[in-house]
Amino acid sequence: xxxxxxxxxxxxxxxxxxxxxxxDLVVDYAGKGFRAKKFRALTDINISIGQGETLGLxxxxxxxxxxxxxxxxxxxxxxxxxxxxxxxxISHATRRQRRVLSRDMQVVFQDxxxxxxxxxxxxxxxxxxxxxxxxxxxxxxxxxKELLDQVGxxxxxxxxxxxEFSGGQRQRVAIARALALSPKLIVCDEPVSALDLSTQAxxxxxxxxxxxxxxxxxxxVSHDLDVVRHISHRVxxxxxxxxxxxxxxxxxxxxxxxxxxxxxxxxxxxxxPDRQEKRRADRHRLLEMQRQQNEQAGVPx
Amino acid sequence: MxxxxxxAALTPAPGRAVPxxxxxxxxxxxxxxxxxxxxxxxxxxxxxILLAMAVMAVFADALAPFxxxxxxxxxxxxxxxxxxxxxxxxxGRDVWSRLLFGAQLTLASALLCAAVAIAIGxxxxxxxxxxxxxxxxxxxxxxxxxxxxxxLIVLLTIRAAFGPxxxxxxxxxxxxxxPSYFRLTRSAVQSVRNELYVDxxxxxxxxxxxxxxxxxxxxxxxxxxxxxxxxxxVAIAIQSGLEFLGLGDPAKATWGVMLSExxxxxxxxxxxxxxxxxxxxxxxxxxxxxxxxxxDALEDGEKIKHRRKKIRTAEDAATASAAKAxxxxxxxxxxxxxHHLVKVTNLGVGYxxxxxxxxxxxxxxxxxxxxGEILGIxxxxxxxxxxxxxxILGLLPDTARIVAGAIQxxxxxxxxxxxxxxSQDRLSKLRGKRISYIxxxxxxxxxxxxxIGYQLVTPMMRVLGISKAEATTRGMxxxxxxxxxxxxxxxxxxxxxxxxxxxxxxLIAGAISCEPDLIIADEPTTALDVTVQADVLDLIRDLQRRxxxxxxxxxxxxxxVADLCDRVVVMQNGRLVEEGPVREILRxxxxxxxxxxxxxxxxxxxxxxxxxxxxxxxxxxxxxKENVL
Numbered sequence: 001x002x003x004x005x006x007x008x009x010x011x012x013x014x015x016x017x018x019x020x021x022x023x024d025l026v027v028d029y030a031g032k033g034f035r036a037k038k039f040r041a042l043t044d045i046n047i048s049i050g051q052g053e054t055l056g057l058x059x060x061x062x063x064x065x066x067x068x069x070x071x072x073x074x075x076x077x078x079x080x081x082x083x084x085x086x087x088x089x090i091s092h093a094t095r096r097q098r099r100v101l102s103r104d105m106q107v108v109f110q111d112x113x114x115x116x117x118x119x120x121x122x123x124x125x126x127x128x129x130x131x132x133x134x135x136x137x138x139x140x141x142x143x144x145k146e147l148l149d150q151v152g153x154x155x156x157x158x159x160x161x162x163x164e165f166s167g168g169q170r171q172r173v174a175i176a177r178a179l180a181l182s183p184k185l186i187v188c189d190e191p192v193s194a195l196d197l198s199t200q201a202x203x204x205x206x207x208x209x210x211x212x213x214x215x216x217x218x219x220x221v222s223h224d225l226d227v228v229r230h231i232s233h234r235v236x237x238x239x240x241x242x243x244x245x246x247x248x249x250x251x252x253x254x255x256x257x258x259x260x261x262x263x264x265x266x267x268x269x270x271x272x273p274d275r276q277e278k279r280r281a282d283r284h285r286l287l288e289m290q291r292q293q294n295e296q297a298g299v300p301x
Numbered sequence: 302m303x304x305x306x307x308x309a310a311l312t313p314a315p316g317r318a319v320p321x322x323x324x325x326x327x328x329x330x331x332x333x334x335x336x337x338x339x340x341x342x343x344x345x346x347x348x349x350i351l352l353a354m355a356v357m358a359v360f361a362d363a364l365a366p367f368x369x370x371x372x373x374x375x376x377x378x379x380x381x382x383x384x385x386x387x388x389x390x391x392x393g394r395d396v397w398s399r400l401l402f403g404a405q406l407t408l409a410s411a412l413l414c415a416a417v418a419i420a421i422g423x424x425x426x427x428x429x430x431x432x433x434x435x436x437x438x439x440x441x442x443x444x445x446x447x448x449x450x451x452x453l454i455v456l457l458t459i460r461a462a463f464g465p466x467x468x469x470x471x472x473x474x475x476x477x478x479x480p481s482y483f484r485l486t487r488s489a490v491q492s493v494r495n496e497l498y499v500d501x502x503x504x505x506x507x508x509x510x511x512x513x514x515x516x517x518x519x520x521x522x523x524x525x526x527x528x529x530x531x532x533x534x535v536a537i538a539i540q541s542g543l544e545f546l547g548l549g550d551p552a553k554a555t556w557g558v559m560l561s562e563x564x565x566x567x568x569x570x571x572x573x574x575x576x577x578x579x580x581x582x583x584x585x586x587x588x589x590x591x592x593x594x595x596x597d598a599l600e601d602g603e604k605i606k607h608r609r610k611k612i613r614t615a616e617d618a619a620t621a622s623a624a625k626a627x628x629x630x631x632x633x634x635x636x637x638x639x640h641h642l643v644k645v646t647n648l649g650v651g652y653x654x655x656x657x658x659x660x661x662x663x664x665x666x667x668x669x670x671x672x673g674e675i676l677g678i679x680x681x682x683x684x685x686x687x688x689x690x691x692x693i694l695g696l697l698p699d700t701a702r703i704v705a706g707a708i709q710x711x712x713x714x715x716x717x718x719x720x721x722x723x724s725q726d727r728l729s730k731l732r733g734k735r736i737s738y739i740x741x742x743x744x745x746x747x748x749x750x751x752x753i754g755y756q757l758v759t760p761m762m763r764v765l766g767i768s769k770a771e772a773t774t775r776g777m778x779x780x781x782x783x784x785x786x787x788x789x790x791x792x793x794x795x796x797x798x799x800x801x802x803x804x805x806x807x808l809i810a811g812a813i814s815c816e817p818d819l820i821i822a823d824e825p826t827t828a829l830d831v832t833v834q835a836d837v838l839d840l841i842r843d844l845q846r847r848x849x850x851x852x853x854x855x856x857x858x859x860x861x862v863a864d865l866c867d868r869v870v871v872m873q874n875g876r877l878v879e880e881g882p883v884r885e886i887l888r889x890x891x892x893x894x895x896x897x898x899x900x901x902x903x904x905x906x907x908x909x910x911x912x913x914x915x916x917x918x919x920x921x922x923x924x925x926k927e928n929v930l
């Protein structure tokens with residue numbers, strides 16, 4: 001952990017960061033086959049999210065960022081450490097506890113094509129979490145209408161099937177489902193990665209607008225540093241199952257300390273040929289410098 | 302790319318240039334499985350036959366003039382007459398009545414067999430598929446044992462132990478056949494178990510029972526129905542086979558018992574054999590046809606009639622005839638354009654629809670690429686950028702038609718004006734040799750069954766006509782060229798043994814292996830991590846400079862465009878929006894669409910602010926309704 005991150009952790013009062021805390025989390029996946037070696041997906045993860053705050057989680061594929069989101073939701077096995085939500089330990093919550101928890105914690109997945117059951121109408125999909133909490137059918141229907149309005153979908157969408165909608169619209173449905181119970185935290189697992197550029201912009205706007213209106217917190221997982229910078233208050237960078245850097249979004253995404261974050265920042269191309277040429281040169285210089293440092297430190301490339 | 306799905310719209314967006322009134326707008330069809338089933342003549346015939354059989358079986362008591370075992374000793378083996386409409390058997394029993402009662406018992410026992418098989422196989426399959434783990438392991442063992450049992454011998458043993466009851470035999474057969482349901486259900490469930498919507502339901506706190514009944518059962522419903530049609534047929538055949546061997550209960554009339562009885566008198570009265578055999582053939586045949594009809598109905602198999610010439614609209618026909626006239630006079634390209642490596646002129650690509658219209662996915666697109674130049678084609682999904690690239694490669698699906706325009710490569714037409722398909726003759730001489738391709742998904746473009754070396758060497762041997770040894774040396778060098786540190790190890794590796802970035806390097810090595818003049822790269826870095834993307838972009842740039850090839854880079858990412866391209870073409874909804882040098886397009890876009898796209902870039906934006914200009918909520922809402930999304 002870097003010095004600054006430690007400082008950052010110290011200055012944050014526990015009340016502010018109290019909504020979700022993840023301490024020394026370890027996730028192991030069982031290997032395939034008899035007596036197979038376990039695969040360690042996450043190692044000693046420490047994060048926290050306060051009310052109305054967005055923590056951006058950035059990293060490349062296989063870095064464990066999605067696993068972290070799933071562990072918080074109870075979809076990945078917790079082998080060590082603690083996850084607390086509003087002070088309550090939920091590392092090994094039962095299905096019954098999860099049902100209570102689902103009022104406060106929801107999810108938006110990456111792929112808007114497989115995250116909605118193709119056989120159910122939009123209205124049924126949105127009413128599902130309401131029904132689980134025991135809401136009456138008429139009240140649920142009213143709430144579904146509100147939700148559709150909130151995410152900018154026409155109210156006649158209720159009786160349509162997911163395949164009648166484009167990717168961006170489906171993602172709006174998924175967001176509406178997450179919002180149905182007015183949760184305190186939404187885990188967003190690459191929610192805009194599958195979307196077109198202009199659609200991505202609108203959906204990001206929607207996320208920001210919802211946060212402004214409802215004060216919800218986000219754990220926002222993405223591989224795109226630009227997306228994370230845009231939407232997050234704080235950013236954590238993951239690399240090979242560990243968090244290598246964590247801090248205020250502005251600092252981490254503009255002036256990172258960790259070599260990996262530096263590489264990540266310079267790898268993302270900018271939409272201007274001349275500035276991109278400069279960035280390219282910067283990146284080559286950085287790679288060369290890091291290579292020399294590694295050589296001096298005796299680390300094999 | 303999921304282009305066709307992405308553009309699926311509730312209503313066509315205003316100002317959309319492509320006349321897309323058909324196809325994607327009205328694709329939504331619900332509860333049509335039944336309707337489609339009834340449209341299928343074979344399906345109707347099967348249903349009618351089965352319904353008739355069911356009615357006969359249910360009302361056998363009322364319909365049959367005699368009891369099944371009522372014997373008129375004075376009238377044995379009689380020919381059909383007014384009283385015994387199908388004649389009598391060797392004991393003087395009425396064949397028609399026995400056929401009706403036989404239907405009752407035969408069909409009921411077949412249903413019992415299927416019910417037993419479903420009752421065992423379906424829940425076991427659901428649980429094994431959903432929870433996996435120990436239950437699945439144990440039930441797989443049980444299933445394997447059941448399947449390895451010799452069915453007929455087991456049935457004979459059971460008859461010996463429990464007597465000649467058709468019910469017991471069918472229950473036993475149901476148990477024996479339950480593995481087929483188990484396997485069907487388990488694999489269907491496994492395919493959806495990890496779907497995100499199941500995860501979402503778990504997050505919502507749904508109980509496993511609710512998840513299985515609500516989200517998972519719907520997946521297995523249809524296959525179970527189809528399977529049941531087949532199993533019921535098999536059950537009838539097996540049961541009748543046992544009884545034909547004389548192992549049935551002679552006191553009960555079933556089709557099998559009648560068959561056995563008729564066989565004994567086959568020389569005296571062949572019709573005794575005919576009627577039960579006919580009833581069985583009809584029923585089993587109807588069951589099989591019904592299964593097929595349901596499958597067809599579920600498979601959404603609406604065929605598009607190929608009316609190649611008639612599908613054109615009047616406007617298209619005019620251009621086509623003009624083009625045809627042009628082709629007669631010259632098969633050579635327009636003078637003064639030969640120096641372009643690729644020139645696409647007024648290209649239109651369309652897909653004929655079932656209703657006879659043509660859905661255009663590319664409309665009136667023109668651009669050119671010169672040697673040593675990188676042209677970027679930018680657009681969102683559904684913009685037709687990949688279709689344009691594929692038409693240059695000649696890799697459009699069979700159903701696609703070139704509805705307008707021409708494509709020329711190095712001074713020769715690959716698609717001459719007026720042609721409605723890409724000439725595979727002309728293109729197969731170019732593809733792989735002079736035009737090569739870098740795909741989007743590196744992993745799915747390498748065959749997992751062959752080593753990387755083999756996949757690299759074989760095309761070179763074929764295209765360049767060189768020996769294997771020479772191709773191998775060359776392949777090694779290529780792998781080193783594309784920045785692979787240990788070429789020998791990669792050469793011997795299978796695709797699953799390398800990373801995605803490495804696989805893309807291998808494909809790039811393959812693309813330059815035959816020294817092409819043009820490389821078409823379709824979103825070459827979209828599936829890669831950002832850091833890997835930067836490396837691959839560097840590689841493409843270096844190679845392009847070194848080899849002086851022309852490159853068409855299809856992408857949605859303006860950063861990638863800025864990094865590599867000399868010129869840019871912006872596409873939207875199949876049309877060309879804007880074309881120009883990269884600096885001009887990225888810095889001073891003329892068209893509103895390009896401006897919108899560039900404004901959607903996050904780079905350089907103030908964090909936590911709205912990206913789409915205010916009033917954002919109204920815009921978002923209205924745009925959602927317009928389906929620009």
